[in-house]
Every structure is written in C-alpha cells, then in structure tokens.
Amino acid sequence: MTTSQTVDGARPRGPLSGVLVIDLTHVLNGPFGTALMADLGARVIKIEPPVHGDDTRSNPPYVGGKSLYFACVNRGKESIVLDLKAEEDRAIFLSMVKQADVLTENFRPGVMDRLGFSYEELAKINPRLVYASSSGFGHTGPLATFPAYDTVIQAMSGLMDATGFPGGPPTRVGTSISDLCAGTFMYAGITTALFERERSGKGAHVDIAMFDSTLAFMEHPFMAYAATGEGPERIGNRHPSMAPFDVFQAKDKPFVICCGNDHLFSLLANMLGLHELIDDPLFRTNDDRNRNEAALKTRLEAIFATQDAAHWLSAIHDAGVPVAPLLTVAEAATLEQTKVRNMVVEAGGMKMPGNPIKISGFPDSDRRTAAPDLDQHGASLRAEFGS
Amino acid sequence: MTTSQTVDGARPRGPLSGVLVIDLTHVLNGPFGTALMADLGARVIKIEPPVHGDDTRSNPPYVGGKSLYFACVNRGKESIVLDLKAEEDRAIFLSMVKQADVLTENFRPGVMDRLGFSYEELAKINPRLVYASSSGFGHTGPLATFPAYDTVIQAMSGLMDATGFPGGPPTRVGTSISDLCAGTFMYAGITTALFERERSGKGAHVDIAMFDSTLAFMEHPFMAYAATGEGPERIGNRHPSMAPFDVFQAKDKPFVICCGNDHLFSLLANMLGLHELIDDPLFRTNDDRNRNEAALKTRLEAIFATQDAAHWLSAIHDAGVPVAPLLTVAEAATLEQTKVRNMVVEAGGMKMPGNPIKISGFPDSDRRTAAPDLDQHGASLRAEFGS
Numbered sequence: 001m002t003t004s005q006t007v008d009g010a011r012p013r014g015p016l017s018g019v020l021v022i023d024l025t026h027v028l029n030g031p032f033g034t035a036l037m038a039d040l041g042a043r044v045i046k047i048e049p050p051v052h053g054d055d056t057r058s059n060p061p062y063v064g065g066k067s068l069y070f071a072c073v074n075r076g077k078e079s080i081v082l083d084l085k086a087e088e089d090r091a092i093f094l095s096m097v098k099q100a101d102v103l104t105e106n107f108r109p110g111v112m113d114r115l116g117f118s119y120e121e122l123a124k125i126n127p128r129l130v131y132a133s134s135s136g137f138g139h140t141g142p143l144a145t146f147p148a149y150d151t152v153i154q155a156m157s158g159l160m161d162a163t164g165f166p167g168g169p170p171t172r173v174g175t176s177i178s179d180l181c182a183g184t185f186m187y188a189g190i191t192t193a194l195f196e197r198e199r200s201g202k203g204a205h206v207d208i209a210m211f212d213s214t215l216a217f218m219e220h221p222f223m224a225y226a227a228t229g230e231g232p233e234r235i236g237n238r239h240p241s242m243a244p245f246d247v248f249q250a251k252d253k254p255f256v257i258c259c260g261n262d263h264l265f266s267l268l269a270n271m272l273g274l275h276e277l278i279d280d281p282l283f284r285t286n287d288d289r290n291r292n293e294a295a296l297k298t299r300l301e302a303i304f305a306t307q308d309a310a311h312w313l314s315a316i317h318d319a320g321v322p323v324a325p326l327l328t329v330a331e332a333a334t335l336e337q338t339k340v341r342n343m344v345v346e347a348g349g350m351k352m353p354g355n356p357i358k359i360s361g362f363p364d365s366d367r368r369t370a371a372p373d374l375d376q377h378g379a380s381l382r383a384e385f386g387s
Numbered sequence: 388m389t390t391s392q393t394v395d396g397a398r399p400r401g402p403l404s405g406v407l408v409i410d411l412t413h414v415l416n417g418p419f420g421t422a423l424m425a426d427l428g429a430r431v432i433k434i435e436p437p438v439h440g441d442d443t444r445s446n447p448p449y450v451g452g453k454s455l456y457f458a459c460v461n462r463g464k465e466s467i468v469l470d471l472k473a474e475e476d477r478a479i480f481l482s483m484v485k486q487a488d489v490l491t492e493n494f495r496p497g498v499m500d501r502l503g504f505s506y507e508e509l510a511k512i513n514p515r516l517v518y519a520s521s522s523g524f525g526h527t528g529p530l531a532t533f534p535a536y537d538t539v540i541q542a543m544s545g546l547m548d549a550t551g552f553p554g555g556p557p558t559r560v561g562t563s564i565s566d567l568c569a570g571t572f573m574y575a576g577i578t579t580a581l582f583e584r585e586r587s588g589k590g591a592h593v594d595i596a597m598f599d600s601t602l603a604f605m606e607h608p609f610m611a612y613a614a615t616g617e618g619p620e621r622i623g624n625r626h627p628s629m630a631p632f633d634v635f636q637a638k639d640k641p642f643v644i645c646c647g648n649d650h651l652f653s654l655l656a657n658m659l660g661l662h663e664l665i666d667d668p669l670f671r672t673n674d675d676r677n678r679n680e681a682a683l684k685t686r687l688e689a690i691f692a693t694q695d696a697a698h699w700l701s702a703i704h705d706a707g708v709p710v711a712p713l714l715t716v717a718e719a720a721t722l723e724q725t726k727v728r729n730m731v732v733e734a735g736g737m738k739m740p741g742n743p744i745k746i747s748g749f750p751d752s753d754r755r756t757a758a759p760d761l762d763q764h765g766a767s768l769r770a771e772f773g774s
Binding site for chain 2: 006015038050060061068072119140142149152155156160163164165168169170171172173175177181184185189191194195199205206207208209211213215217219220222223224225229230231236247254256260285324325326328330331332333335336352356358361
C-alpha cells in the first residue's frame, strides 16, 4: 500500500475545489482534460460502461497488473459503472447531472443525442451546467462523424506532412499530440465557461475538436501555406528561418545549437576557431547562413565529430551561445529540474507526468491519488445520488 | 482595405468580455495564449519595447509587407510602446496594472523582479491581479534561467528523441509545439485563476513552463520509461501496440489505416482478398500482428502499390475500416470541415489558424481584427491610463 493509495478519496485543495465533474470521457483526449481538473482540486466522477469499463483498462504496458495508460489519465477520479440505457442507472446519472457543474463526454457526435442526453436536454434540468464535448472533428461539419484517431488527425491536419526530413517520409509525432492538445483545449474551454458562468449564471456547450486543436498549432507550416498557397517542405530539425539552429552530431551523440543572430554566430565561430566564417559571404548574415545551411552544417560537424557532446555543451555554453543536450524521456524524467517542478508524480505506485498548471496558493504535490478500480466508488455514489 | 481592418477596435463578444489583459509577452508562447484570450473577447493591451517592438515584427514570411508570424499571434490586440525603465512610462504601466484583471509575461525569470514588477510587488497594488508567467523551464529549479527555445525544449523533454523512425535520427516536430502548448497551458491557468478569483476575490501567480507543458504531453514514451526505466525506441508512424495502424504507401502517395482490433483486421483482409491472413498464426491476433508488423506491412503494401490512395481510401472506408488521407497543410486548410469550423480566419488580409475553443452563445467569426501596428493605440492608451 503506497502513500498515494492510502490517501485515496482525499482530493487536493486547488483552484477547482468544489467543482463537481460528471465524466463520461474514455480513452485519451477527454480523460487527459479531466485528469487536469482532478489535479487542480475538482471532484471528477468517471462513469464507465458495463462490463469492462474504459477500454484502456486493458491497454499495455502494465505495472502491478494495472494499465499505466489508464492510470495516467484517470488519477484522482472516482469510478462508477452505469448502464446509460437502463432506467435505474439513467436516474442516477440525471441526479448527478442536476448537481454537477461540468459534464464531459468524448463520444462520436450523435451518441449523447441518441441517449437523450444532448446539451439541450441536460441544460433543461441544470441551466448552469457546463457541458463539454471533445471529438475528432467537432459537432458540426461534413466530417463530424468521420472515425477519428490521433493518427488520423495528425495525418489530416498536415502535422505529419510537416514533420520529418527533406526527401524523407511524413512523420508522426512520437506522442498522441492531437489527443492531448484537444484534452487541454477542452480543459481551457471548461474553465473559460465556468468563469463566464460566475458572471452570467448560465452554463454553455463547449465543443472541442482534435482536428481544430491540431490546426491551431500549425504555426510555421500554416504560414507557408498562407503566404504562398502551398504547404512547406519538411525541414527536419532545423529552424525555418535561422541558422545554425539545428541538431548537430558530436562524436558520441547529437546535441542542439540555437544561434538566432549574427552576434551569437560570431561567438560560436570564434570559439570553434572558425574565425574566417564570420566574414565569409556564404555565412555572414543569418539570411546567408540560412541559404547555405547544409554547407555550414558540414563545416561545423567536421569539428563536432572530434569530441563528445558533453564537451561541446560545456564549451559552447561558456561562449555564450544557446546550446542544449538531446535527452531521452528517461533522462528528462530524472533531471533535477523535473523533480523540483513535480513533473513526475506518483499515483498508485506508478510514475507519470505531473500537472503543468502551477497556481500560487495551492499545493502541487508529487503524490496523487491513484486511478480508481472499476466501480470502486459505485456503492457510495449510488447511495449519494440514488433516489 | 479588408473588412477585418475596418472593424479594427471592435472586440468580439465572448466569454472573456470585460477582462482586461496587460500583455508583456513577446515572440510565440505567451502571445499565442493571449491571442486566444482576445479571440474569446478579452481586451488585450500589448506593451512593446522601444524602438522596434516585438522581435517577431520582422520575422518572415511577409504578406503585404507585414510579418505573418507577428500577425497570427497578435490579432485582436492593442499596441502601445512603453519604456519600462522610464519613470513616466512606468507610471502608465502601473496605472494599467491597477485596473487589470490579468498580467502576462514571458521574460526569462528574474527580469520582472529587476524591473520591480514581481508578482509580490504588483499584487500589493492589485490583489485581484492574475499574474501569468510563461517561461522555458518555469520560475523554480536549477534550470530556471537556462536559455530556452522551442528546439531546446523539444530536445530536452525527450519529445525529439521519441519522434522519428527506427534506425533514423531524433526528429523535431514540424511546428513549435513546446511554445504552443505552453501558451495553451498559460491560457488554461489564467482562466482557472480567474474562475477561482470570482469565488475568493484573490488573484494568483500562474507559473507555466514550456518544459513542464511538453513533459505533460509525453504519454506513450513516458509510459515506456515508467514501466521499464528506459525510454522507448522510435517507432516511426506506427501505433505502439496496434497493427496494422500506420501510414501505408499507395501507388501515388501515402495514406493511413487504423485497425484497432481483430474484427477490423478481418474486414480489411477480406476486402483485400487476403483471407488467408486472418487465421495465419503470424497475424491472427493484434499481439501477433504487432510482433510481425514489418512482415504484415510488406504484404499489405504489395497490394496498395497497385492503386492510387484515392482508390484505397474509398474501398477500405466502405469495408468499415478506419482510414484517412495524409494531407498537406494547404489541403487541410481548404477542407470543407475547416471552413465550417472557422478554423481558417482572416485578419488584416492574412489567413491564419482560427480559435479551437468553441463555446455556445458566443459568435466565432472567420474574421478577426488585425494585429496592431507598433504603438497603434499608444496615444489613446496614454490618454486613458495617463495621470
């Protein structure tokens, strides 16, 4: 029994304390958003379907027989199994909705309507309800019911096309970024609507799409399209308009240099003994270096190949040029910085990423309540919300 | 003169209407967060330094002589140039702070303290102030003042290490994802603190780090670390635990198949005439297919090479298997879905991504007020907030 398990049921005091969330979300994008709410003090009641609950309860990898996937994005929540097509369970659900501040769902658009639980219906029994939907393409438009997975959204938003190397294939981001940014925007939409409700007294329907959320992040690739009507070429690890601003290979492993202007470049060139590059017409200005970026990289990597990354990180940093190591997740997770920021937390004996929203006046513990077992709080919740 | 320019100064009605934001942020991560606030109705006053203002005003690409980069993340804001080291301008700034709901800044930690504008100082003159900082590594810990760029954070969080192909190099996400997710978490922290303030009457310091924000998104790679103590191998475009769930090459271009279970695989195999695969011990269960993913991909791509992607998208979709095109940004931006969702907006004659936070009861226009010229609102703001 770890500490985090013994404190089960004790919610952290947070800016969302007192907020009751009825959470119908499953898999990743919605649960990520409501886990943030639980982290910040909300009471989140996760409603799971019979018989096996959220599909991700059986997703690998496992620690101590439990799914890490499920554990990460459901920490701090309560669980009850409800059959939303059975009369008695529907009554319990509606009793919860009457008292709730927030309802969250990430079903395919139309599912909640067919259950009789559309925003319009639930607002009738609780006009203060903030009802948040997170779906692949949103609740409007011709693709509203198109099957959406993170990979589909990365592919259809242009993100995959924009990631990777010149001449190489389109590349998926190595994390389910479209799910996670949608969960974050869902969280942001909910807190926005809660703030507005404090002033107007009225709830609202928050309609978040993984597709919209990913498009909102398209930045440089989108600018290329907006300026020229065409998508950009993939540019690998380099900056679109600065050089040298890229990953470079040292003798043992790669590292990063971020040289954003001519002054920094002169510091770098002098430190490397490449004084002649500073006035070389190929490399004199950032525009020159950007145009001749491949030639510059060859020159620099010929030198970097002579020493390990640790040497260059120290020498280039001391020269006053921004430089950084390229770390694995394991290395990132064990940095002192990560520990000080509580960005690895433990819940139910498992390690997972912490909460990035730090607000003064509230504790931000490195221990969180474990994700619930299926229907762990079913009996007490039925007693609390039953007729 | 476009419509969007003629409506300059008319803020959209939104859930943040009436909220006054004093915005000291510059470049990308902070401005992205405050642009979301402007999109949702807040009044955002951007304070820029003499002489040239925000550095990104001179960032390419340009449309009509103006930086698209600056235009995208500063739409809907007012601009005033203030010298925060000059007495008269400091007085105007403090007069703004007294009336503000929110102050935002993304300087390196320590800069605001040295200006005399720490949270503690500003809270003395406005205890209701929500003061949001967004920085590379946050305001605590040994890396707090380490120079941070998006590429540095992608490299140090493990994201770059997790993105790319087996045997290939670590790969930067083709958009400044660490800047943008930090801006989104800053927005989320601000709205959370505003909600809490409605109940407590007190402001707070919101402390967001690009590093924390990116770690929070590490999901599958982090799970591999948490389960084994080591980072994951790069897996290219495939799903970490399902197959076939990947990008496949058709005759003309790549497309995506998302086959999450045995039933979907049997539908796919039957449609392709590969009936024998369904009971092949190499491919029978998802675990089998995942283990023999490369062999399966070879079998499938031999068939996909015979027809264009359009053929397979239609045939596989009709067979009931999730499938999707791999689009460029230009293709994504011109989808009917994108138009219906207002995810391409126009401001100052430029196209840019729209606002993904859709909240019922408020308009979500495809026209936004242009980003301001430098000091465009200086005179009127000096009149409003001067002594």
